[in-house]
Structures are given as structure tokens and as C-alpha cells.
Amino acid sequence: MGSRIAIAAAGICHRYGRRWALIDVGFELPEGAATMVAGRNGSGKSTLLRALATAVRADRGTIHVLGVDARAERDRARESMALLDHRTHLYEPFTALENLRLAARFLGQPDTRAALLTRLDEVGLADRADDPVRGFSAGMRKRLALARVLLKQAEVVLLDEPYGDLDPPGFVLVDHMLERLRAQGVTVLMATHLLRRGQALCSRALVLESGRLIFSGPAASMPQPARTDAGFAEGA
Amino acid sequence: MSGLVIALRKDLLLQWRGRLQIVAVFAFGAAALLLFSFAVGPDSLALRQHAAGFLWLALLLASTLSLAESFEHELEDRAIEGLLLLPAGPRALYYGKAIANWTQLALLGVALVPVMVVLYDAGTTRLLPLLGIILLGTAGLSAPGTLYAAMTAQARARQALLPLLLFPLVVPVLLAAVKATSLVILGDPMGQLRPWTTLLGLFCVVHVSLCGLLFGRVVEDG
Amino acid sequence: MSGVIQGGEEFVIAAYAVTAAVLSAYAASIYFRLRAEKRRASREEGR
Amino acid sequence: MSPRSRQWLAPALVVVGAALVCAGSAWGLFKAPPEVFMGEVQRIMYVHVPTAWNAMLALSFAFGCALAFLLTGDWKWDNRLEAALEMGVVLSLLLCMQGAIWAKPTWGVWWDWDPRLTTTAVRVLAVGAIPALRAFGEVPGRRAVWSAVACVIAFADVPIVYFSVKWWNSLHQAQSTPETVSSAFHWPLRINAFGILFLWTGLVALRARLSALRLREETAPPPPAEAAAATPAQGAW
Numbered sequence: 196m197g198s199r200i201a202i203a204a205a206g207i208c209h210r211y212g213r214r215w216a217l218i219d220v221g222f223e224l225p226e227g228a229a230t231m232v233a234g235r236n237g238s239g240k241s242t243l244l245r246a247l248a249t250a251v252r253a254d255r256g257t258i259h260v261l262g263v264d265a266r267a268e269r270d271r272a273r274e275s276m277a278l279l280d281h282r283t284h285l286y287e288p289f290t291a292l293e294n295l296r297l298a299a300r301f302l303g304q305p306d307t308r309a310a311l312l313t314r315l316d317e318v319g320l321a322d323r324a325d326d327p328v329r330g331f332s333a334g335m336r337k338r339l340a341l342a343r344v345l346l347k348q349a350e351v352v353l354l355d356e357p358y359g360d361l362d363p364p365g366f367v368l369v370d371h372m373l374e375r376l377r378a379q380g381v382t383v384l385m386a387t388h389l390l391r392r393g394q395a396l397c398s399r400a401l402v403l404e405s406g407r408l409i410f411s412g413p414a415a416s417m418p419q420p421a422r423t424d425a426g427f428a429e430g431a
Numbered sequence: 432m433s434g435l436v437i438a439l440r441k442d443l444l445l446q447w448r449g450r451l452q453i454v455a456v457f458a459f460g461a462a463a464l465l466l467f468s469f470a471v472g473p474d475s476l477a478l479r480q481h482a483a484g485f486l487w488l489a490l491l492l493a494s495t496l497s498l499a500e501s502f503e504h505e506l507e508d509r510a511i512e513g514l515l516l517l518p519a520g521p522r523a524l525y526y527g528k529a530i531a532n533w534t535q536l537a538l539l540g541v542a543l544v545p546v547m548v549v550l551y552d553a554g555t556t557r558l559l560p561l562l563g564i565i566l567l568g569t570a571g572l573s574a575p576g577t578l579y580a581a582m583t584a585q586a587r588a589r590q591a592l593l594p595l596l597l598f599p600l601v602v603p604v605l606l607a608a609v610k611a612t613s614l615v616i617l618g619d620p621m622g623q624l625r626p627w628t629t630l631l632g633l634f635c636v637v638h639v640s641l642c643g644l645l646f647g648r649v650v651e652d653g
Numbered sequence: 654m655s656g657v658i659q660g661g662e663e664f665v666i667a668a669y670a671v672t673a674a675v676l677s678a679y680a681a682s683i684y685f686r687l688r689a690e691k692r693r694a695s696r697e698e699g700r
Numbered sequence: 701m702s703p704r705s706r707q708w709l710a711p712a713l714v715v716v717g718a719a720l721v722c723a724g725s726a727w728g729l730f731k732a733p734p735e736v737f738m739g740e741v742q743r744i745m746y747v748h749v750p751t752a753w754n755a756m757l758a759l760s761f762a763f764g765c766a767l768a769f770l771l772t773g774d775w776k777w778d779n780r781l782e783a784a785l786e787m788g789v790v791l792s793l794l795l796c797m798q799g800a801i802w803a804k805p806t807w808g809v810w811w812d813w814d815p816r817l818t819t820t821a822v823r824v825l826a827v828g829a830i831p832a833l834r835a836f837g838e839v840p841g842r843r844a845v846w847s848a849v850a851c852v853i854a855f856a857d858v859p860i861v862y863f864s865v866k867w868w869n870s871l872h873q874a875q876s877t878p879e880t881v882s883s884a885f886h887w888p889l890r891i892n893a894f895g896i897l898f899l900w901t902g903l904v905a906l907r908a909r910l911s912a913l914r915l916r917e918e919t920a921p922p923p924p925a926e927a928a929a930a931t932p933a934q935g936a937w
Contacts, residue, residue, distance in 0.1 A: 288449065586846075592832065
């Protein structure tokens, strides 16, 4: 576990039209730490992850990934990060295997059928390797997107609601994936609504409320969501 | 395998999967050629005189359809953003897509030639120069067309916006290609073919390099 | 171009009239749009 | 000069420009002698040629703003780009109208495919498409980059259009608008040229101010941090 700072963010602000999605968000995550990001819908979780992954250029603020300035040396910063986004970054007309092969080729990794099939097997899609993604359910697309993220073997992995759309075996799959990533010393930042599960897997937590960071610290002492939403039932 | 080759294979495969759409665009082009002859009337001499103009007008109109579709799958699940984050070079992605669009337009052009020959009695024995002009002209359409397709695919009313942006820009391609094609079909007594093809070449060089440079800014988010 | 062009004064007048009309119409459009925007801006700050 | 004190500069430019144009036009219309060949029709040149120069200048300024925005990303260049584009289109459109009015008595047709005028017509369409693109782009950041890119490409394309039209049209006649204007006519020409120059620079400055006002939400700084203290740190979210 290196002592370097994996992600250092300071003063991040980003807006969509008039609405500020992120206001003055700043934090530092040590390398190898697993952090969860919690917050209501629309609190800015996705925007934060996309800004860190340089999918979006934040209007203000600085982001350093493993010491690399994400604004100045964007491509170098991108090489060390992998992002699982709501939009799955897949080509609908292509089959699962072709989608993975495309990413593997750009990453300079082996693109043989055997190598890719093992990747697909890790996410339970080996039997659907040659079916076009157009026919996939949301859960299967999420699994393929997860396979694509794992393919990159990045030092920093950003996951935007990895459990979303998945079935119970999918939950277990993600849990194992997270444990494996932590074992490899990979820094993980995971936005999720499954608070108990997140607290079990992550040592640190960030809580966003309408674009502002209202908590940054150990996951155990994370503020819990208010019970005001009548019948707010805790997720699995 | 260089980024360009990967991107090109990806785009050619995308077009192969969408080949039904290419047939539809060809039908559109052929229909346009027919409609032009109705507009001008059955006077075969006049039709033969303007055959080159009709061919390139039909090709230009049909090209906006195939260009507009070329970015549909790139934006569907933000697939192109996925590639950019790998990171894949935007220039490789542009040239891959531009070459794929070029081949599609060139195929379209070659397929429309027989229709033109039949409808307008505009046959020619100099097939190689004709092919050369079609390749140069469609390259001139594809270079800026690909960039503007990427731009308008993300905006509303893209069906209207792409022609609005592209047509004034490709006036030199239309002028030069029509002139060169009619020289090939109707004969070239004073050997004027060379200046027109060099103009086409110049247009392609300028736009291929300029659009390649600017493509990154168009697809990156802000 | 043999002889001097006869007449054509009305075209000269038309050219100047068009120039004056287009430029003043555009200047007026900017003025009114600017005034409307300033009023909207001040109304929003007032809120 | 601070922006506050520059407020009066733009309207002043417009007024001075308008006055110069009136003076130059009056000189051209009434005092200058009729030209040997073209007689009265020649007087259209005193307003046509300055408009041509200024249309090119306005679009070159737009090109400069586009490059500056692409390099610096500073919003004021986007505002000026939007203003200069609109001004360039208006001047080019005006140029086409003047050209048509000039062609009728001289050539008997409203449009004689003169290379420069035809290029201007193409330029009106090419540059005019960019405000339409801006109208359809929702995200201001993306809209600004697109219009800057489109402006750079359109600007690079104009010379090629000119040469292709010139060759395409070379069969009819070389040049239908006179290149050089004899010295006796220089003064009205020069006055009008500066007149239109001041006029359009003043109008562009005002139009840029309008764009800036329209973008004030997008470029306003974020709400201050102390509002954050209002929500209790450890409280529920």
C-alpha cells in the first residue's frame, strides 16, 4: 500500500446550465483505500465521478490522480483510471466479445477469443459472448461494462452504482470484485445507495448533499440518511 | 495495431452491421436521379449534358443521410466517450470514421454510375479517371462531413443542421467534381481535367488535416 | 462596354437605401435586444 | 480603461461611424464626378467596396475570436465570436444585395456569377449556419466550442471557394467589378470604409455585451461556501 495520494481534489465546481451540480468539493484519498460516495439522487455523485475520470471537465477546481494533474495531462491521468458510468460505453450492434475486443485492442492487451472469453466468464457472460449487446438486459449490460472496467487493470477504479440493475448473484460478483481490487492495492471510489453493504466494504466515505461535500471520513462514522422519507427501507 | 487501424476496423464493422441502411441510401440516390430527369424532361440531349451534375447532386443529398447515421451508435451509450477514456486518440477515431464514411460514399457513387448511364445515356469508356474523380470527390465530402456529423449528432434537429453546415462548405467539391466528371463523360478536348482534380485534391488535403486537428475538441465534453 | 451607361440613378439610390436600411435595422435590433436583456437582468437581480 | 468607463465607447463608435458613412456617401453621391464609362452607376462603388472590405474584416475578426476561444477558453471570446459572426453575415448579405443592384444596370441581370460576389453568397450560407448551430446546441460550453470549430473551418474554406468559382466562371469574363478606383474617387471610398469600420466595431462591442448578459447565469461564480454551514455537518442528508 503506497503512501502516495491516489486522488487529490480541491475546489471542484461544475454546473449544468444554471444548476450547480458540484460546489467546492475537495478531499484526498490515500492509495489503495476503498471509499464510498453516498448522497441522495441528484446530489452530484455521478458528476463527481465523471469529473474525476475526466469524462467531464469541471468548470473550476483541480484534480490530481497519482500526482498527475487531470486538467494539464489529461491523457496520462486517463491511463491510470477506469470508470463505470451509468451509460455503459458499449456499441449496441456489436456482440459482447466484439465490445471487449475493441477495448482490449486500444489498451494493447491480448484480443484472442480465449483471453476475452475468460474475461466474460468472470462476469458470467461467457455463454452470451456472440450475442449483440442490443438484445442484452440492463443487468447484462452492467456486467459487460464491469468486465470492460476490469480489463483495463487501472490503479484507480471509479464505480458509479455498480450494484444497480444487477440480480443477487450480481451483488456477490461485485463484492468479490471489490475484495479482489482491494487485495491488489487498487484505489476504489464507489458511488452507491446500498449503505450497509458499502460500509462493510469501504474504509472511508464521502457524503454529498446538493453538490456540497458534507462528510469526508471513516465509513463507520458516516451520517445516516434522514428517516423523513416515509418508509425509507434500507437496501439489501 | 495502431489506433487508426483499430478504429477503422471498428467503423467498417459498424457499417457492415448497418449495411441495410446503405441500401436504403442508394435507393434514395437512385430516386433522386430519376426525379431530376422528370424535372428536366425527356430531352435526352439536355439530360446527357447535365448528367454529371445530377450524379453529384444525388450523391451530395444521399451523403447527408449516411453521414448523419454514422455517429448514431457512437453516442447511443456514450460509446465514443468510453473509447476516449481508455484513452484512444481522437485523431485516430476521426480518421477511422472518415475513411469508413469515405468508402461508403465511394461505393454509393460507383453504384449510382450505372443508374446515371442508363437514365441519361451518359456512358464513358474512361472508367478509371471516373473512378478517380469519384474517390477524390467523396473524400472531399467525407472529411468535413464526418466532423459535422459528430457535431450535429449531439444537437437537436440534426437532420436539418448537417446539410445546413455542410453544403456551403463543399461547394468547391461540387463544382470541381461535376466539371471533372462531365469532362470525362462529354470529352475533354482541351485537357482541362488536371486543374479540377488538383483542386479536389487541395480541398481534401486542407480539410482532412484541419478536421483531424479539431475533431478532438468536438467530441470532448466542453 | 461601348457607351456610357445611361440613367441607372434609381439603382444608385436603391443601393444606398438598402445599405442604410440594413445597417440601421441591425443596429436597432441590437439596441432593443440589449435594452430588453438589461431590463430582464435588473428584474432578476431585484427578485 | 476599466470596463465601466468603456461603456460609452461602443455607442460613440456607432455614432461616429454613421456620421462618416453619411458624409462619405454624400460626397460620393453629389460631389464626385461621374465615372467615364459607367456614369452614375459607378457611385454604388463608394458603398459597395467599403462594405466588401469590412465584411472580410469582420469575418477575420470572428476567426480570430474563434482561435482565441479555442486556445484560452475565455468566455469573452465566445461572446465576441457570436457578435462578429452575426455582423459578418449581415455585412456579407448587404454586400450581395449591393452587388445585385449594381449588376442589373451594368449587365442586365441581377446576378452575374462574379467570383467575389458568388463567394460572398456562399460565405453568407457557410457563416450563417453557425448561429443556427448555436441555437440548437443546449450546453453553452459545447455550443461555444462547436461554433468556434465551425468558424475556423468555414474561414479556411472561403479561399478555396473563391478559386473554384473563379475557375468555374472563367469562361464568361474575368472580373466584372473594377479592381482599381481612380484617385479622384478615393476620398468618398476611404471615408465610407472607416465609417463602416467604426460602425461595425461599435455594433460588435454592443452585441458582445448582449451575449455576455445572456450568459451571465452560466458564467456566474458558484454560491458562497457559508451557505454550506447552514446544513449541519453531522445531520441527516
